[in-house]
Amino acid sequence: MFDPNAIDPAAVVQCSENATCGVVWSIAFTLILVIIILTGFAYTTLLERKVIAWLQQRVGPNRTGPAGLLQPLADAVKLIFKEDIIPEEADKPVYYLAPILKVVPVLIVVAVIPFGPDILIPWFDGNWYQVPLSVADVNVGVLYLLGVTSLATYGMVLAGWSSNNKYATLGGLRASAQMISYELSLGLAMAVPVMIVGSMRIGDIVNAQPNVWDWLVFQNPLAAGILVITLFAEVGRAPFDLPEAEQELTAGYMTEYSGMKFAIFMMAEYVGMIAVSIISISLYFGGYNLFPVDNVPLLGPLVLIGKVVLALAFFVWVRGTLPRIRYDRLMAFGWKILLPLSLVSVAWTAISVVLGDVSGNPAVYGISSLIFFIIVVAGGYLFLSGSQDDSEIATPETDLMNDPVVTGEPRSIGWILLNLIGGLVAVPFLLVKGLLGALEGLGSAGADTVTSDEVAIEPVEPAGD
Known part of the structure; x- marks a missing residue:
């Protein structure tokens, strides 16, 4: 199991070619995966409380069990025995169904993610069975991720609507609104690995990143950053937790849920954190690949778990650092900043792929990444080095007055680009308008000699111009 090369190939049976092995292994691996993820959900709550306590120079939970390790169990027992209050005017079937619609998609989304290379398992019949560490590595894995991640939105919308609150x-x-806005950029960010690797299979994308320097984040860091930000919005984590903002909405779509139904929503949020961490790691950060995995396949799941723990710590770090932004700023950030940047990242990848194919030199990816890094560093330096007096600080009342898009004042490169793009967009409409005018002219010219029963009829002047 630790050295597959030492096993006689004649004694190895491919599980994918054996019907019994395929069914049994799929069920067994699914059960193992669900148990690991649910256990990970319980201890992700403890990780969040510990990390935030460390950031705020507090102790955190440390009384229940050794070092507080039994705190998730205590929380589960408390929620099980908590009173379950249901609004009298709630739509009962939808009210009960909403938590399930929220938690099921985040559980099944990891079905297409490979957790390691194929491993060999001995069995009592004397054979070694080569089994995959994934439930189903389908050839449209990226489309599956996009489709399933969008289903969780139904759970939140129906929970809010059915609560009669x-x-x-x-x-x-x-x-x-938040999911629709950010899923556009999410889809474009997921398209970049597909363009680079030339496959929608998650396993192919992971296998294309065997070494650290092969990680796709170094070939297109812009798309990787957009993917991480949009996945934050996808699971509703701070600073994108506006659907459950307690300052304005008391608890948002979960206001009327208590007891185990509330626990299911919480489970969906933390399992979603684990799921999107696995997705981002598989697409841009090498997946289960690291140096020892080539020789010891069983290390693949451990490497992936280690990367997921770091990603979860990053989730908690962001929550403990950044404040929640205003809702209109949230929407503007998604439509006006992330969406154009995601289009730029896709175009950048397309150009790099074409140049790499033409030149036959994959170094063009590194060159494009270096150029992007220089632009980011130069832009960050110029941004941080600029001085600003108190009189120059914009307020909400002066935001619109200083916006060149609103005032039309040509004083920025953004205004020039906006008008240039607007002019290019107007060209097809002008062509269509001209074509319609020409067709109307031809129709009116044919009406000049119309007769009925050999009696000439006066031509009718065309309406309009």
């Missing part, structure tokens, strides 16, 4: 309804509406 205005705060919950507003939370559901916020969730739907």
